Amino acid sequence: MRHDHIISAKQLSRADIEEVLDRAAEIADDPTAFGDRHPGALLGLLFFEPSTRTKMSFTASIKRLGGDIVDMGPVEYSSVKKGESLADTVRVVEGYADALVLRHPMEGSATMASEFVDVPLINAGDGAGQHPTQTLLDLYTIRENAGLDDLSIGIMGDLKYGRTVHSLAHALTNFGASQHFISPESLQLPRNVRYDLHEEGATIREHTELDPVLDSLDVLYVTRIQEERFPDESEYREVAGEYRIDAETLEEAREDLTVLHPLPRVDEIDHDVDATDHAAYFEQAHNGVPVRMALLDLVLGGESQ
Amino acid sequence: MRHDHIISAKQLSRADIEEVLDRAAEIADDPTAFGDRHPGALLGLLFFEPSTRTKMSFTASIKRLGGDIVDMGPVEYSSVKKGESLADTVRVVEGYADALVLRHPMEGSATMASEFVDVPLINAGDGAGQHPTQTLLDLYTIRENAGLDDLSIGIMGDLKYGRTVHSLAHALTNFGASQHFISPESLQLPRNVRYDLHEEGATIREHTELDPVLDSLDVLYVTRIQEERFPDESEYREVAGEYRIDAETLEEAREDLTVLHPLPRVDEIDHDVDATDHAAYFEQAHNGVPVRMALLDLVLGGESQ
């Protein structure tokens, strides 16, 4: 893989993705072997929006490779408040680091920013746009639990606004997965995403209920339905309740069904699922480390061990 | 010492405490000998409340051992704001670190959180509850300055709400100290703490004035009386003024009296005390590093040098 910048999962071919996942598997197998991989490498963190897991796992990842971070900190305490443009900020900060990670609320910001810098820039979420490292860790977790070949996956919840879901759907198309989208009508896939998936040759079906499709799934990927998408709270509660799963729901599922969630969850997945063999969402979060280590290793120029 | 988690000073036996203090003394004696003790070890910092000295000294401690931190940062910028439960947060973050440090405003939170994680969790203060590393550094400073045997200690100020004071009193009971509690009547030890201390065989006496007991003390531990504990400002000023010490106050003390304070101070200790030989509160703060290094070293599995 040779990309200056990692902006979107769409830019990654199946071979690119497999290179990252293979490297991640190598790392997960023996993390300490990579502990001195990039001594002294500095990763600049530019998070213009709150983040816990993405920021902490990038931090852990570069440190597990022997490198370190240079963190802008909360935007409220930065010179952005003095009216500096994003283009200027990234041009300054590239002088302090060997690669940059950017999260910014504005869709397209990562692409724009990447045009101003020479060091590699990784998009860690640009508003409603892309979040490629989330997609890579989702794919890694699916591959580890169910395999990516002949996969039957259900993707449930807010399919309209969830960038995570769109990225994942595009990426899975590379692997020929059967994709079942399960959501209330008001939160179905946007027309343009559906169109693009068809163009890419995706095998997709849309449902308004989980029940009829549950026992055919290898993986069920649950996302949060956000209250602010609904005109009033009672409507939200009713809809959200229908797409909520618990241990009882999963009694109808295949024994080896893997349940994923990008986290944080609020109550889409009952805590009684945590103790079942289906639950893989904490493992999924933890996989952020080997996957981001792999990506950083490739971006910073690491050869295979 | 083999504890998965360090939640309360009460869980530590006299032998446990002495193991930590001995290791801390070893470290203080030659800190650089420990500089490569835990290379690559990552300490996850979860501070749900503001903190300066505790957070900075944990940071310095793990770095002085050759390790590093993965910091959640201010809670305002974390996914906790999206409604994630503490149990979920710690289960995610344990994937990014080899041990966790938690400060949280809710009493009992550290115990609860520790039940969800496999990596060691250290309580750095849970509301009105426990703050064991503060107690350990207090004990270390007392031992270095006055010894823990045959100790006569005065503990003064807010004895009702101060978690620091309660932890310290319990721990000192292990060493048979004579404990004098000096406070206004409205801020005396809570009944249950007094009861527990008696049950544990503590030697305690309670006073409303420092003067009669001052010249018998090896150590005077001063804590802050908080304005918000009083119905009006004038009452606060009057009471606070009576439990404030300055260089003149200490003329009646023994020459080798050691004055401690958990800091930050507001004006309980006049700045003219700083220049006297009694003042050991900055040394006390600095001892946070060898003591936390010792604890981390033991928790992370370090053998004696």
Next chain:
Amino acid sequence: MRHDHIISAKQLSRADIEEVLDRAAEIADDPTAFGDRHPGALLGLLFFEPSTRTKMSFTASIKRLGGDIVDMGPVEYSSVKKGESLADTVRVVEGYADALVLRHPMEGSATMASEFVDVPLINAGDGAGQHPTQTLLDLYTIRENAGLDDLSIGIMGDLKYGRTVHSLAHALTNFGASQHFISPESLQLPRNVRYDLHEEGATIREHTELDPVLDSLDVLYVTRIQEERFPDESEYREVAGEYRIDAETLEEAREDLTVLHPLPRVDEIDHDVDATDHAAYFEQAHNGVPVRMALLDLVLGGESQ
């Protein structure tokens, strides 16, 4: 150079300055040779005001030397909020680090703080006071681009309130530069600064327009004119517009003119200047790393390689 604390550029002799700049040049030439220069050194960061580039570049600098940071974080989350004095805060924090960097809104705070600590303290800006590392990186950038001998420099914008400008003017006087100050009348050099520069033997001229002097300059140092200095927005716009430069403005300049700016810029320099050979303000920001590495190296006791 042997200074306990770096408080003001004024304390640095020409020889001191050249020692820092020479060391910075050595570092810029082969940064990796310094990567293990101060292993385990901890730099305490106390930023009581927002900062991006200063804080990030100090962070990168100590890490590029093999050391690390212990960061107080945003002051809103520190015990300063509990009423602790700056003197107490620095006395505590010096126990956690080998050197301190302080930014504080109050002029004179760095001098005051330095009197309470034994470890070296570097002033990273004290309100309207000094910011010596900015001056050093400015001098370094000027030396690299135009040389410090026989220099003709224009300093334009807000000359009344800009601490950067005052420090730079004093420092350039050591090198016998011809200094042209260009500003609206309302933002001219303060009388006391002008007086001091004359006393120090500076060669200065003051102008209200750039045009007559532009083609004599080796360096044009542009600073931001802040809207809040003006009674109303229209007056601000009019004045700011006159001291704004773009590629067309620079057609009248010498081919080798170097344009500098301490950043962040708002619109004092049009983006069309970025692509010209004149633009050196991003390079200037990047020079913060070798220059601060050099200063830290000297302060922490590094001998010449």
